Amino acid sequence: MQRVKYSNSSGPSERERLQSRRRFIQFAGAGTAVVALGGMHYLSEDLTRKALAETLPDGRPRLPPGQRVLSQLKPMGGEEGNPSPGAFRLTVHGLVEHPLELTFADLLALPQVTLAADVHCVTGWSLLGAKWTGVPVAELARRAGVKPEARHVVFEAAHGYTANVPLRDATKDDVLVAHRLEGQPLSRANGAPVRGLVPSRYFWKSAKWLTGVRFVQKDEPGYWETRGYNNHADPWREERYG
Numbered sequence: 001m002q003r004v005k006y007s008n009s010s011g012p013s014e015r016e017r018l019q020s021r022r023r024f025i026q027f028a029g030a031g032t033a034v035v036a037l038g039g040m041h042y043l044s045e046d047l048t049r050k051a052l053a054e055t056l057p058d059g060r061p062r063l064p065p066g067q068r069v070l071s072q073l074k075p076m077g078g079e080e081g082n083p084s085p086g087a088f089r090l091t092v093h094g095l096v097e098h099p100l101e102l103t104f105a106d107l108l109a110l111p112q113v114t115l116a117a118d119v120h121c122v123t124g125w126s127l128l129g130a131k132w133t134g135v136p137v138a139e140l141a142r143r144a145g146v147k148p149e150a151r152h153v154v155f156e157a158a159h160g161y162t163a164n165v166p167l168r169d170a171t172k173d174d175v176l177v178a179h180r181l182e183g184q185p186l187s188r189a190n191g192a193p194v195r196g197l198v199p200s201r202y203f204w205k206s207a208k209w210l211t212g213v214r215f216v217q218k219d220e221p222g223y224w225e226t227r228g229y230n231n232h233a234d235p236w237r238e239e240r241y242g
């Protein structure tokens with residue numbers, strides 16, 4: 001299996017990541033076939049054709065424009081956090097009445113949800129209908145007692161990675177603090193032990209190696225949002241770049 005190639009094993013430097021993104025943008029702009037993109041090796045023409053014939057309950061096409069379907073999740077890199085459940089802590093903080101600090105066991109003791117979700121990476125691939133298990137962000141919001149002035153959620157991850165989502169969207173039923181994919185614990189590359197899952201947005205909003213969920217009043221554009229990517233990131237509107 002081919003992996004995204006970085007110049008060292010500990011992960012890409014920021015400069016390398018931005019360069020690789022820029023190459024993608026050039027490809028996309030030139031209308032080059034998506035197979036030219038790095039990491040499309042699980043690309044499935046059959047699954048793509050099938051998805052193109054489907055619509056969501058609200059009438060939108062199942063597959064957002066410019067996307068092709070993968071048969072399995074492809075690790076996209078990033079600076080990994082500590083994958084050990086024993087070391088895991090999740091802080092739920094910011095504009096809340098009762099800040100929480102949850103261990104992995106605490107998280108598992110909360111009501112769990114398993115749902116099928118489609119995810120869409122800005123580099124042009126989608127993974128459809130995978131089963132994710134975790135705790136809804138809405139549940140954490142309720143337990144922490146989010147203050148009425150909160151308007152946005154900042155997903156915080158290892159090494160300072162963040163992703164911002166409006167509170168209304170971050171508290172939809174399908175937004176999870178997720179720890180299982182297809183019934184299995186998350187792999188290290190896919191964010192172990194816990195990641196955010198925000199299916200309604202490009203996948204960079206789904207922060208791997210999650211460490212915190214922070215409620216804020218004023219929007220705080222995150223890692224990619226401050227590096228040329230769209231703040232809102234709706235795949236159906238192709239809100240890819242800023």
Ligand SMILES: Nc1nc2c(c(=O)[nH]1)N[C@H]1C(S)=C(S)[C@@H](COP(=O)(O)O)O[C@H]1N2
Binds near residue numbers: 074
């Ligand atoms: N902490 C962290 N989370 C992250 C990233 C990252 O670099 N660091 N990359 C994002 C991007 S751009 C994508 S497409 C998805 C990829 O998730 P995967 O590697 O599990 O496929 O994670 C998102 N979450």
Ligand SMILES: [Mo]
Binds near residue numbers: 121
């Ligand atoms: Mo991505």
